[in-house]
Amino acid sequence: MIAVFGHKNPDTDSIGSSLLYAWYLTQTGQVAQAFRLGEANKETLYVLGLCGIDLPPLMGEIEPAQVVAIVDTNNPAELPELSQTQIHSIVDHHKLAGLVTSEPLSVTLRPLACTATILFAMVKERGLQLPPAMAKLMLSCVVSDTLNGTSPTTTDEDRRAMQDLALQTGLSLQEHADAMFAAKSNLAGMTERDILLSDSKLFTMGSKKVRVSSLETTDPSQALDKQDRLIAAMTALKVEDAADHFFFFVVDIVRSHATLLVCSETDAEIARQAFALELEDGRGELPGVVSRKKQIIPPLERVLV
Amino acid sequence: MIAVFGHKNPDTDSIGSSLLYAWYLTQTGQVAQAFRLGEANKETLYVLGLCGIDLPPLMGEIEPAQVVAIVDTNNPAELPELSQTQIHSIVDHHKLAGLVTSEPLSVTLRPLACTATILFAMVKERGLQLPPAMAKLMLSCVVSDTLNGTSPTTTDEDRRAMQDLALQTGLSLQEHADAMFAAKSNLAGMTERDILLSDSKLFTMGSKKVRVSSLETTDPSQALDKQDRLIAAMTALKVEDAADHFFFFVVDIVRSHATLLVCSETDAEIARQAFALELEDGRGELPGVVSRKKQIIPPLERVLV
Numbered sequence: 001m002i003a004v005f006g007h008k009n010p011d012t013d014s015i016g017s018s019l020l021y022a023w024y025l026t027q028t029g030q031v032a033q034a035f036r037l038g039e040a041n042k043e044t045l046y047v048l049g050l051c052g053i054d055l056p057p058l059m060g061e062i063e064p065a066q067v068v069a070i071v072d073t074n075n076p077a078e079l080p081e082l083s084q085t086q087i088h089s090i091v092d093h094h095k096l097a098g099l100v101t102s103e104p105l106s107v108t109l110r111p112l113a114c115t116a117t118i119l120f121a122m123v124k125e126r127g128l129q130l131p132p133a134m135a136k137l138m139l140s141c142v143v144s145d146t147l148n149g150t151s152p153t154t155t156d157e158d159r160r161a162m163q164d165l166a167l168q169t170g171l172s173l174q175e176h177a178d179a180m181f182a183a184k185s186n187l188a189g190m191t192e193r194d195i196l197l198s199d200s201k202l203f204t205m206g207s208k209k210v211r212v213s214s215l216e217t218t219d220p221s222q223a224l225d226k227q228d229r230l231i232a233a234m235t236a237l238k239v240e241d242a243a244d245h246f247f248f249f250v251v252d253i254v255r256s257h258a259t260l261l262v263c264s265e266t267d268a269e270i271a272r273q274a275f276a277l278e279l280e281d282g283r284g285e286l287p288g289v290v291s292r293k294k295q296i297i298p299p300l301e302r303v304l305v
Numbered sequence: 306m307i308a309v310f311g312h313k314n315p316d317t318d319s320i321g322s323s324l325l326y327a328w329y330l331t332q333t334g335q336v337a338q339a340f341r342l343g344e345a346n347k348e349t350l351y352v353l354g355l356c357g358i359d360l361p362p363l364m365g366e367i368e369p370a371q372v373v374a375i376v377d378t379n380n381p382a383e384l385p386e387l388s389q390t391q392i393h394s395i396v397d398h399h400k401l402a403g404l405v406t407s408e409p410l411s412v413t414l415r416p417l418a419c420t421a422t423i424l425f426a427m428v429k430e431r432g433l434q435l436p437p438a439m440a441k442l443m444l445s446c447v448v449s450d451t452l453n454g455t456s457p458t459t460t461d462e463d464r465r466a467m468q469d470l471a472l473q474t475g476l477s478l479q480e481h482a483d484a485m486f487a488a489k490s491n492l493a494g495m496t497e498r499d500i501l502l503s504d505s506k507l508f509t510m511g512s513k514k515v516r517v518s519s520l521e522t523t524d525p526s527q528a529l530d531k532q533d534r535l536i537a538a539m540t541a542l543k544v545e546d547a548a549d550h551f552f553f554f555v556v557d558i559v560r561s562h563a564t565l566l567v568c569s570e571t572d573a574e575i576a577r578q579a580f581a582l583e584l585e586d587g588r589g590e591l592p593g594v595v596s597r598k599k600q601i602i603p604p605l606e607r608v609l610v
Contacts, residue, residue: 093409
């Protein structure tokens with residue numbers, strides 16, 4: 001059996017594409033099952049509920065004989081230790097991040113906004129027919145990663161996949177996106193730490209360990225009203241991580257606007273250099289910024305690497 | 306313009322697939338040109354002559370604005386410094402070797418014997434028609450990397466590609482393979498150093514720097530008659546490389562049999578452990594061994610990593 005999973009801190013594309021790729025592998029004669037490496041966020045739970053698909057189980061310790069397939073990352077920092085594990089294949093849309101395998105394998109990386117868009121093309125090439133629930137799930141992944149086409153990462157191929165899948169499923173793109181983003185924006189029951197870790201990655205930039213967290217929301221005030229408590233939680237988390245820098249972006253996906261929070265003067269200074277912005281009391285405004293991959297990581301790397 | 310090239314010390318698949326992928330990219334609306342990172346071997350020159358295709362030019366220094374595409378490797382050790390270079394895409398059949406890119410890109414890795422077999426599938430998927438010279442070149446790459454289907458790396462997909470391309474080109478597989486291997490086996494005019502470097506890779510295994518060279522030949526005596534001079538040249542090259550270990554395999558592709566030469570007692574001891582073979586005067590016999598990827602590197606890694 002091939003265990004399929006995405007990155008730690010999974011988002012909708014990571015969990016959705018695990019399920020979609022496990023389905024694809026099964027259709028092509030393999031035995032495969034989707035797993036997840038962490039808790040699902042509220043958007044993902046909403047989407048799975050709508051599609052009538054069960055949440056994949058948490059991946060336990062990986063046995064030596066376990067064959068795995070990876071979606072939505074190829075970054076060793078976002079994966080468990082796999083040096084002794086046979087990797088069947090990787091489907092991903094990020095840059096190459098230095099993974100070393102012991103054997104040749106299938107790797108399909110494409111510079112698209114979403115793993116599910118790559119799977120859309122693979123399903124088409126094979127002449128497979130998506131069941132309605134899988135088509136809804138695939139559409140949801142693309143809507144999530146492209147912020148319904150408003151993110152600058154969106155390519156024409158992502159747009160075509162969304163349009164095709166909206167037709168197939170009969171879902172209204174705007175209504176579906178609104179419902180997904182409303183689910184994601186509901187912070188009820190979440191601690192500051194939950195908020196900071198809900199969509200968060202640790203990067204190595206030059207010699208520095210850097211945590212970059214995002215909160216995509218239609219209602220930024222739910223987070224920003226708690227600015228002081230969030231900054232205090234950032235300080236604690238940074239110590240716990242032994243991280244050199246920590247940047248937290250509250251991304252208003254309606255206005256396409258990010259608010260950056262930092263918890264130290266050093267981080268503020270790096271942010272000033274990276275984004276040419278003004279910060280006051282650990283907070284700065286970045287109009288037009290929504291994409292971590294395209295608009296946040298590259299400027300930080302230009303300063304730190 | 307996208308500059309397409311394979312690894313340093315190029316073999317027939319590396320140069321052939323550079324030409325084939327440049328052709329493919331051109332057919333799909335890109336501007337692309339094939340280059341090479343080193344001298345072509347005699348087999349490659351024979352194949353290009355047969356196909357009536359010019360040898361690609363040597364790649365000079367890579368300008369910052371140059372976009373590149375890579376075939377037949379994804380290993381930074383086999384490539385020039387590319388950290389500031391935009392990599393358009395990679396098509397390869399080796400394991401992931403730790404390359405880091407600054408941007409998302411297309412990567413197509415498949416666990417097949419040959420890069421050209423992957424390109425065969427890509428050409429088919431796109432519904433493109435190979436010109437006769439390109440079909441001959443593609444067939445030659447697969448024949449070269451699979452030793453006409455006798456290497457244990459050969460998959461069913463490689464076999465199907467060879468059969469299909471033999472039909473398309475009207476070439477007899479056995480006659481074509483014999484002519485290619487005879488061209489490769491002719492060592493006239495080559496120094497010991499040329500022989501040792503004609504198909505050679507530097508690996509990092511654990512903390513060790515390891516050179517592994519192969520000579521695939523239908524006439525091993527041409528090399529083995531010069532055993533003492535080859536071992537002397539190995540000693541010199543090992544110093545020059547500052548390598549920890551050096552293993553040279555003369556591979557008889559008719560008998561499927563490798564003869565290993567080493568130039569130090571340390572290397573002999575590692576070879577004994579890796580291959581459970583007897584060595585005398587720096588020489589040991591390995592019946593059935595032909596593939597560096599499948600039969601040589603994994604046992605060495607088990608001892609050294």
